[in-house]
C-alpha cells in the first residue's frame with residue numbers, strides 16, 4: 001500500500017514537472033491586480049445573502065435564460081443553455097476522471113462571468129452551505145419559493161411548480177437528448193444526510209489527490225445531486241437546474257479547503273484517469289465511505305426520439321492537451337467558446353496566480 005502511494009505520488013510529481021515546462025497556459029489579464037479577499041471578489045454562502053442580493057443573483061440567471069444563444073452549441077436556445085450544452089457534450093470526459101474538480105471549477109467561473117458580463121450582475125457566485133442543511137434539504141432556505149430557487153417537484157414528471165424557475169422550459173436533456181422539458185426535482189432528505197460533516201471529513205483526510213478526488217466526486221458530490229434528484233441528478237444535463245451552480249460552488253470551496261491544508265503540494269498535484277471508466281466499474285478500494293450507498297444515475301426515462309446530441313461524447317474520447325491516460329496539468333478544459341479554454345494548471349490556484357481570483361467567505 002505504501003509503495004503504491006509512493007509511486008502514485010511520484011507519477012503525479014513527474015506530470016507536474018512536465019506541465020511546468022510545457023505550453024504556457026492562458027493567463028489572466030495581468031493589468032488587473034488580483035485581490036481575492038476584497039469583498040467584491042468573495043463568494044458568499046447563499047443563506048448569508050440579503051434578500052436584495054438573492055434577487056440580484058436570480059434575476060441575472062433569468063436574464064441568461066432569456067438571452068438568445070450565440071455560439072451554435074448543440075441544442076442550446078439561450079445563453080444559460082449554452083453552458084449546459086458544453087457540459088452535456090463533454091459529459092464523458094469531465095466526470096469519473098482526475099479532471100473532474102478542475103473542470104467544474106473553471107465551469108463555475110464561466111457561469112459567474114456570464115452573469116456579470118452579459119447580465120450586469122455585480123456579485124459573485126454564491127454557494128450552498130449544504131452541511132448546514134444535511135438531513136433536511138427540503139426545508140433549506142435555498143429552496144424557498146419566494147427568495148430561493150423554488151421547492152420540490154410534484155406531479156407525474158416531478159416538475160417544480162414554485163419559485164422563479166417554475167415556468168422555465170429547458171431544451172437540453174434528459175441525458176444526451178434534447179428537450180423541451182421542465183426543471184424537475186425529487187428531494188430526498190435521507191440522501192441529503194450525506195452532505196454531513198462526517199462524510200466530508202472522510203474525504204478530507206485523504207492525503208493524495210489520487211485518493212481524494214474519487215472519494216469526493218462520489219460523496220458529497222454525487223450524493224448532493226441525488227438528494228435533489230430529477231434534473232440535478234442528470235449526469236450530463238444537470239446544469240439545467242440553477243441549483244447546480246450553488247452545489248458545485250460548495251464543492252469547489254471544499255476542494256479549495258483541502259488544497260489549503262498543504263498548498264505547497266496541492267497547487268500542482270493532479271492525477272487520476274483521463275477517460276471515464278465504463279459504467280459500473282467499482283470505485284477504487286477505500287475511496288468510498290462505508291456508509292455511503294450508491295446513488296443511482298438519472299432514471300432512464302429518455303424520450304424515444306431522435307433528439308440525441310450529435311456531439312455525444314464517446315466513452316473513450318479524451319480531453320486535449322496530453323496523449324496519456326493519466327490526467328495532467330496540461331489537459332484542456334473546453335468551454336465551447338463561452339470563455340477561452342484553459343488548462344488544468346490555470347485553475348489550480350483560486351488566489352490569482354492563474355486565471356482565477358476569488359475567495360470563499
Ligand SMILES: *[C@@H]1O[C@H](CO)[C@@H](O)[C@H](O)[C@H]1NC(C)=O
Pocket residue numbers: 188189190191293
Ligand atoms: C430516499 O432515498 C432512500 C435511499 O436511497 C430510499 O430508500 C428512499 O426510498 C427514498 N425516498 C423516497 C421518498 O424516494
Ligand SMILES: *[C@@H]1O[C@H](CO)[C@@H](O)[C@H](O)[C@H]1NC(C)=O
Pocket residue numbers: 275316325
Ligand atoms: C488508454 O485507455 C484506452 C481506453 O481505455 C485503452 O484502450 C488504452 O490501452 C490505454 N492506454 C494505456 C497506455 O494504458
Ligand SMILES: *[C@@H]1O[C@H](CO)[C@@H](O)[C@H](O)[C@H]1NC(C)=O
Pocket residue numbers: 319320332333334335336337340341
Ligand atoms: C477548446 O478545446 C476544444 C477541445 O480541445 C477545441 O476543440 C476547441 O477548438 C477549443 N476552443 C477554443 C476556442 O480554443
Ligand SMILES: [Cu+2]
Pocket residue numbers: 087094095104235
Ligand atoms: Cu458535471
